[in-house]
Amino acid sequence: MRRLGIASARCLGAAFMFGVVPGVVTAGSVDAGGKTYVNQGLVAVGRIPANQRDALGETFGSGSALAIDQKSWVRDGQGYKGIIYLLPDRGYNVEGTTDYKARVNKLDVHLMPVAPKEKPTDGQEQNGVSASLSGLVLLTDDEGQNMTGLDPDGVRQESGEMPPLPLAANGKISIDAEGIVLMPDGTMFISDEYGPYIYRFSGEGKLLSATQPPKALLPMRKGQLNFSSNNPGPGGAAPDPKDPETGRQNNQGLEGLSMTPDGKYLIALLQSATRQDGGDSASTRHNTRALVYDAADPAHLKLVHEYVVPLPVFKDTEGKTKVAAQSEILALSDQSFLMLARDSNAGYGVKGATSLYRKIDLVDLSKATDIAGSDFDGQKPVAPKGVVDPTVKTATVTPFIDLNDNADLGRFGLHNGEPHDRNDLSEKWESMGIASALDPAAPDDYFLFVGNDNDFLTQNGYQVGAAYKADGGVDVDTMFQVFRVTMPGMKK
Template identity: 70%
Template sequence: MSRKSLYLGLWTAALAALAASAATLPVAALADNAVTAGGTTFVNKGLVGVGRIPANQRDKFGETFGSGSGISIDPSSWTRDGDVYKGTLWLLPDRGYNVVGTTDYRPRLNTLAIQFTPVAPGATPPADKQQSGVDAKLTDSMLLVDDKGGDMTGLDPESGVRAATGNTPMLPQATNGKISLDDEAIVRLPDGSMFISDEYGPNIYRFSADGHLLSATQPPAALIPMRKGSPSFASNNPGPGAEAPEPEDPDTGRQNNQGLEGMAMTPDGKFLIAVLQSATRQDGGDSGSTRQNTRALVYDAADPAQLKLVHEYVVPLPMFTDAKGKKKVAAQSEIVALSDKTFLMLARDSGNGFGLKDATSLYRSISAVDVSAATDIAGSAFDGDKPVAPKGVLDASVKPATLSSLIDINDGAELARFGLHNGAPNDRNNLSEKWEAMSIASVLDPKLPNDYFLFVANDNDFLTQDGFQVGASYKGDGGADVDTMFQVFQVTLPGLAGK
């Protein structure tokens, strides 16, 4: 069976199996939020479920569980029995607890069994069940290792570079000789293998089902971080005893900690889309107010071992006004591909939320992005030395993608239905800072064939007062226990099942 057929089967099999018997959830009256992108109308029906995993959860290696930098729901496991859904999801943590510098944390992938009991759109759950709609249990943890089976590491690569060999490009390397990986997004393929994107390269890695590195894809030269004319993958988060890079920021290429944050496969399995968190240094990425024009890379995934860049677009990130009245850019944190021309994109501010000094987030939103009329810059001079947006001003020859806001994660009325809020009091029911993971699963209702549950998870930065990693106990900076949290929205996304 072809990979495309496998994808089609996974998207539609559950619908066919349950079509005759699935019950329909009652629908409360509410004002749907609808936007149109690429000629298709998408609808947000609102928040329908919330769940938590305690901040001090340990994984099978006895280390503090890392939450959601990336998430992938297994569609073949997704079932419905009345109003209760069950399935398996994979949750990808990033490089470990690193508030005071990076550590030799081994990259890994966590497997969770979930039971989901949604409320009807617009309904308010009982007070004692406001945050128990998603019941997630950790069932396994798998290490991600290099091509020889050796450990990889979350340590900042500083100036280390592993030389290219064969079809493998140069890779970030820590001083201990291990490949440095700050993993941010995951795409799980039907055979169990996976693509994982990272911050350091910023690269796209392909791993086997048992976590061994198979291949790596390097982005266009314009995205590779350069210092003093040479590739330098450091992110200015040195490990114990290590020195900061010189200069601290790259001269060109991706900004520190602004790599391939979002990545997703199109429903037909043909294309892999990856989006840089914010603009490259030469495109205004040296400032929080000018880093708006980021890039979306579209790869032909017919041969997973050799991704082929076929399209590249400029995506203008949302702008917001901060507490001091200054314009800032909301960096993107994750995407869900709807086609090779449209995707959902989560963008947010930073430095605000539970566990931090500033309680109130000013921007967290999910938009529908349409690149159908955007200029394709793949293979152009913009992939080399020519900036596409010098000092943040987009080149006049380039038409960017369009954005339409679909979900406001900070919506106070929606949050209140589940005992949550944005801002003071800065307690455990205030949303944490980093919402970075998204994945969808069918509602499995024959009367709503285009409806899906959009799971959104936070990255809690391993913040707990009962932490343990890399052989040592720790207390998270700031004194808070930040749980892993899931929010689930019901959305209408026409056309996916037919792809």
């Protein structure tokens, strides 16, 4: 989504101080929970044009999250095919939010991978993934009204089993969707930036239930619940104050969401630290929180574990320390997950050409302190000014896949950095999904799909009844990168 800035973090120490294991991983293995996870490298790339229209005739894009329909995934000759659910966020919102109808796009996808380390046929470097739009699910509230991308300036009061919900000025429930989990029965869990909530929808898109996080994560202004992200719609007023005093920071909600392979636990991860945990400053927002829910009753998720997860830190070209906020997770178990973390303001479509941190890291929770139900879920900060409480041990974070690896990218005609053209990776890689390689000789091998949020940047855009052109003359395609990985324990 827009307005995700990464400012300097002068007060941080070396990476190892925050539980992050230093190192650059291009292709190799990492260990967690007695299992070894292997990155075999990039095997396919694909594009959907930036000017593509969806089933509503509006500009398609923004892969804020993706979910692969596992029942649809099959071999197809030398390749594979299946259905991907691609989740956009709140619409094109460069100059404020709009009444963008919340939706999920369905894609018919065909994958034709090359063998790891091989180079595709000349001229076919970025045709390894082909995708066509096959459907669209509109998201509605529990009363059947469309949900909106507009910044909420009000609160719909608690009703029945529904908690207080973010309410836009036009009377619609606001959602800035960032994570999706597709359940075997066709229902969906979707996480939200505004709440930050976890919503459960029917396969037809109707809101069935909503899970409110612990009070420590709820955005509070002047002692009251206030869901605004300080990005008002046309004619709307900015919140007062512009930032929450406690709870999630503006535009830093539940960015990551994933179900464990056994289907028992749902894990959600806040994009960066809460305000009281150092999230009120770009230099101290590195300690975020992972919430682990028992999903035995999908309508009533139960928080059973909560951990502090240190976000990666890195040095910029001036030697200043910065924080890489997370954009998505993929659960490996209730004790570990992959985390996609990245910098900002670098890549095709924005001013900077070269990204300095864009990695998929492995997060191990096994030795971290469980703070669920403690005072840290209330008014007591767990990391005031970014310094973790001495009674709390954080998770361990280890680099796994470097999305900026130019050796890997080069085989597919892509690069990180100059020349600043359409083959320079775009800024926001924000979605992950996994599908079996269906290889009897390698039963633990999978294809890891990684998608970008292109912010709907095109020169031929149309949304909410109006045409638009993105600044800078850019057309940023929706893209997929696919890695072949070995992931033991992923079978249900």
